[in-house]
Amino acid sequence: MRPHQVLAFLLLFVIASGASENASTSRGCGLDLLPQYVSLCDLDTIWGIVVEAVAGAGALITLLLMLILLVRLPFIKDKEKKDPVGLHFLFLLGTLGLFGLTFAFIIREDETICSVRRFLWGVLFALCFSCLLSQAWRVRRLVRHGKSPSSWQLVGMALCLMLVQVIIAIEWLVLTVLRDAKPACAYEPMDFAMALIYDMVLLVATLGLALFTLCGKFKKWKQNGACLLVTAFLSLLIWVAWMTMYLFGNAELRQGDAWGDPTLAITLVASGWVFVIFHAIPEIHCTILPAPQENTPNYFDTSQPRMRETAFEEDVQLPRTYMENKAFSMDEHNAALRTAGFRNGSVGNRPSAPFRSNVYQPTEMAVVLNGGTIPTAPPTYTGRHLW
Structure with a gap:
């Protein structure tokens, strides 16, 4: 028998034995x-x-x-x-x-x-x-x-x-x-x-x-x-x-x-x-899940009552020191304006009516800042010179 015929016979024997061994096992499982x-x-x-x-x-x-x-x-x-x-x-x-x-x-x-x-x-x-x-x-x-x-x-x-x-x-x-x-x-x-x-x-x-x-x-x-x-x-x-x-x-x-x-x-x-x-x-x-904080407001919850809308004067009160400083600064500013009025727009010893109607005393400015109303009549002129 020729050598290549012997090799072919051995190869067929190995394939047949392997096929018979695989047939005894299940498909997808190993041999052992x-x-x-x-x-x-x-x-x-x-x-x-x-x-x-x-x-x-x-x-x-x-x-x-x-x-x-x-x-x-x-x-x-x-x-x-x-x-x-x-x-x-x-x-x-x-x-x-x-x-x-x-x-x-x-x-x-x-x-x-x-x-x-x-x-x-x-x-x-x-x-x-x-x-x-x-x-x-x-x-x-x-x-x-x-x-x-x-x-x-x-x-x-x-x-x-x-x-x-x-x-x-x-x-x-x-x-x-x-x-x-x-x-x-x-x-x-x-x-x-x-x-x-x-x-x-x-x-x-x-x-x-x-x-x-x-x-x-x-x-x-x-x-x-x-x-x-x-x-x-x-x-x-x-x-x-x-x-x-x-x-x-x-x-x-x-x-x-x-x-x-x-x-x-x-x-x-x-x-x-x-x-x-x-x-x-x-x-x-x-x-x-952490518990939500009870004091944290939920802005997306429409069932909660809305905040009360009030005027600025009702909820916010300015400090007294700020009010006094504001009145003092307005007093100096009004004094400077009256001085300019005497020099430029006065008649005799009395300032002109337009200037006098737009200038107020420091006490009046304090009343305005405290939430009061502007007086309708101008203040009485005393006749004293500021200089």
Whole structure:
């Protein structure tokens, strides 16, 4: 066999072996990737890549909000805004956990992954809903009384409410996995939904309490209550939609196994973005925004009364020293004018009538400067010479 035929045969063998090896892996993934993580990069599973990208963006935004709140914390002076900072951190931590849990529903399930799914789903949502309920209690107090509960009360209430779901999740895992010796992934959709009843109670309580945040005499806090109400309402819609699809819709469409994980992953991403957009961003903006000064007038507010327009003589009083100096200077000026009148326009010992009618005594000038009126008759001439 000729050498060039041998080289051609080897080249074809390498290409064939490489093609067979690439055929065994998914498109878009590396050769050394474990099979359970293939859904993270498989271009044929487009829903996983889209959900993964949206969840990653949400996690970055949440981390950025936590960093902004941490940097601006020393500059927050208002007590009513500084008290819920710990609650905001706790809520952002729960939202970050929701975005991170999304990846557990994209990768292939095993015993560990299924245990993490079953435990963290209810606990993370319980943490977020507990923070929302504590926030509703705070805004309700602010709207009615103008005072906020302390930071320890808000954080303690949220953690105590979340602890109930932690107990429920641990008990569910112990009863189904350890006692009955069932696989962690072998559970019915209805069992999964029944373990989340406490989360639904927290959500409904938050929505009900948020309605009362719109009633009160301190109106500047009602905007926070409106954002809280929108967040709870949208979260309720998401939960109704995913539970309907997860329990009944997938079975009706005969896609129960194929669409179960995408339904739960999309629910996590949608809920996380609702929490970020409608609650986290408005609350943090309100917290770090400096309070306006009460004494600073708002010239663009047309509802404020306009300033009273008065005459200059009514509001401005000249100093007495200035008035005396002004009268004295006018006295010297009038004396000089009368001297010129005697020399140029006088008849005998009396000045002419036109000049006499335009010259006044110093006392008359003082009366004029004090707001009086000019006398109608000229002063009486005494007949004395000024020189």
